[in-house]
Amino acid sequence: MTDAAAPASAPGPLSDLVVIEMGTLIAGPFCGQILGDFGAEVIKVEDPKVGDPMRQWGRSLPKGLSPWWPVIGRNKKSVGLDLRKPEGQALARELIAGADVVIENFRPGAMEKWGLGYEALSKINPRLIMARVSGFGQTGPYSQRAGYGLIGEAMGGLRYVTGEPDRAPARAGISIGDSLAAMHSVMGILMALHHRERTGQGQVIDAALYESVLAVMENLVTEYDLTGYVRERSGSVLPGIAPSNAYPCRNGEMILIGGNGDNVYARLTEAMGRPDLKDDPKFVSHAARGEHQAELDGIIAEWTSGYALGDLLKLLEDKGVPASRVFRAPDMLEDPQYQAREAIVSVEHPVFGPVRMQNAFPKLSATPGKVRWPGPALGQHTNEVLAARAGCSPERLAELRAAGVI
Template identity: 40%
Template sequence: MAGQAGQERRTDASVASGPLAGIKVVELGSMYAAPTAGRMLRDFGADVVKIEDPASGDFARQWQPAHNGLAIGYSRLNSGKRSVGIDMRSPEGREVAKALIADADVVIENFRPGRMEAWGLGFKELSAEHPRLVMTRVSGFGQTGPYSARPGFGTVAETASGYAFLNGWPDTPPTAPPFGFADSIAGISAAFGTSMALFKREMTGQGSQVDVALYEPLMFILGDAVLNYTSSGTIMQRHGNASGAASPRGIYEAADGRWLSIAASNQSIALRLFEAMGRPELKDDGRFATNTARMANNEAMQQIVIDWVRSYPRDEALAILDEHEVVAAAVNDAKDVTQDPHFRERTLVELANTVLGPALMPGPILHMDDYTGPTYDGVAAIGEHTREVLVDQLGMDADEVGRLAAAGVLSN
C-alpha cells in the first residue's frame, strides 16, 4: 500500500443518521476546494470515496505544515473518506473510475475544464447513462466564459475577485490571506450547490451539473464594491481594520499588550459603547451622535476608543463591554481557541487515531438538532480502500484488481 501508513479505525456509525445518509460520492478532487466540498458532504452523512493517483496521491499530502509526516491540511479535509488509488491517465483506470461513478449519486471534480470530457467522463456522457447523477465541478474560472480554460488556484481567485485589493491598509500592498480562503468558500459553496441539486433530483428525478468558479463565491461576498462602483463610480479602497461602513469598528490593543475587537456597527451598540467607556456625553456630541457623523470624524472617534481600551487589561475591558452588551471579542490565536470552553463544547472535534496524536480541529460548519455529527477517526493512506470498494462494493473480480494493481493502474 502506497503513501502514509493507515491505522486501524472503527466504523463511523454516527453518519448513518445524517441527512445525506445513503448518498454515495466519488471525489475526483485534490488540494483544497473540491476536497472541502467532499468533507462538507461527508460531515452530514454521505459516503465519500476519494480517487487518488496510486503513487503520489492528492498533492495536498505533501503540503506544509505536517506533523510526523502527515500533512495537517490534508488530514483536516479528508478524514473519514475512503481512498481508492486509480491512475486516471490510464484508459483502464478511467474504466474503473467509470464503474465507480455508475454506483454513485454525486461526482465532485476539480480538473481544468475539458479534461473530464477528453477522458469520456464529462457530464453529457455520464448523465446519458446515469440521468440521476449530480456532477459538481470546481475550477478556477468556471466551465464557461473567455477564461474557462485558464488554470486557477485560490491565490488567483483572491486577486481576480477584488479581495486582495481591498485587504490590508491604505499604505500597504494588496494582501492575500495566509490560508485557503477562496478555496474554502468555493468548497462550501460547491457542497451547497450539490445539496440543492440532490433536492431537485428528489423532486424531478433528474440530476444536474453544478458549476463553481473559485472566484465567484468570494466576489459575491465582495459585491458591495462592484455595486458601489457601477452605481457611483467610486472604487472602494483598503481601510485596514476599519470597515469603511460604520464607526467605531476595529482591533485595539489593551493595557497588557493583548488585543480585542469591537464592532459598534449599529447605532444602539455605539451608544452602549459610549456608556461602557464612561463617556455618555458623546451621544450628544455632534461629531459622534450618528454613524454618518462618526464616519466623518472617524479618526477622532477611533482615538477615543483606542485610549479607553489601552487603560484596561484585555479581560477587564472585555468584561465591561460584555456588561454593556457591546459586540466585542478577544483576538484569539490557536491556543486561545482550543482552550476556550465555548469552542470546546460546540465547535471543536477530535481527530483520533493518527500520527498527529490527540488533536482537535473544527467540526461541521453548522448544527442540526436531530443529528449529532460524524466522528473523525484516522486518515486513509493512498489507496487504502481500493480492494474494499472495488471488490466488496462493486463486485469486481479480485484477480483483475490484482492485475491492474501490478500494472500500476490501481493501488492494492
C-alpha cells in the same frame, strides 16, 4: 431538540448518498469534506503513487505526515486509481454508475479527455450530479487558464480591498477563494439533489473560483455602478462604520470592539465613563461617527490602552457591548464557548494518536454531522471499494495493482 438531545449515533442527513471525489488540493476536497461530515459515503479517487498533494502540505510535517490531511481528508475512503490509463477510466465509470455525485476540479476538458465528461457519464447514470470546480468556469475565454484560489480572489475583487491602504493587497491568511468555491459547490449539489428528487434528472454544477468570491463582495459592483465609487483597502476598519476596529490594551494585547449601532454606542460611552461622547455632535449619529471615524477611534484607543484585555472584556460584556480577543489556536482550545458547543473535537489518528480539529458545522438538531475518522492512508480502501462497487475479484485486484492501475 437541543444538540445534546440529538442521538449520538444518528445517521447524517446525507447518509444515503454516494459521492465520488476526484478533486485535489482544496476546493474539490473541501466540498467532499463537508458532504462527508454529514454522512455521505465519499470515495476519494487519487493517483495511486502520490495521492492528493494535500497529503504533503503543511508548514511542518510531524512524523513525516501533513497536519492538513487529517482534516480535509476526514470521513472519506481512499481509492488509488490511475485515471490516465484506460483500465482506470473504466473502473471510474463503474464507480460512477452507482454514485449520486461526482466532484472534480481539474482544468476544463481533462475529464472529457479521459472519457469521464458529463455527457458520457450521464448516459450510464442519468441521475448523476456533477460538481465541477475550476478557476474561471467551464465556459468563456478564460476557461482554459490555470486558476488557483488566489487568482479567483484577485479577479473576484477580494484581494484589492484587503489590507492596509498604503501597502500591496494582502491575503486573508487562509485559502478563502478555494473554500468559498467549495461551499458554493455544496450549495449547488444540495439544490440539484432537490431538483432530482422532483424530476429524476441529474445536472452539472459549474462553480468558478472568481464567481464564488464575487458572490460575497456585498455591494461593491452596485455601488460603483450607481455612484462611481471604487472601494479601496481600509485596513482594520470599514470606512464610515464606527466604532468598529481593533484597539490596543495593556501589554500589547488587542481587543475588537463593534459599537457602531446607536444603542450599542451609547452603552460603550457608558462603559468608558464618557457620556459626553454620546451627545457630541461629531458622534451623535451613525453618519456623524462615520465622518469622524479616525478621531473617535483615537479616543477609544486611548481608553482601551489603560486596561488589561481580560478586565476590558468583562467590563464590555457587562455593558452589552460586542467585543472579543483576537483568537489564536491556543485561545480556541481553552475557550469555554468552544468547549460547551464541542466546536473542536478530538479524533483518533493511527500515527498521531488523538488529533484535535474543528467539528462539523452547522449543527443540526436531529441529524448532526460528525467527524467519524481522520484522513485515510493512500489507497486504504481500494480493495474494499473496488470489490464491492466494481465487482473486482482478488485476482483482478492483483492484476490491476501489478499493472500500476491501482
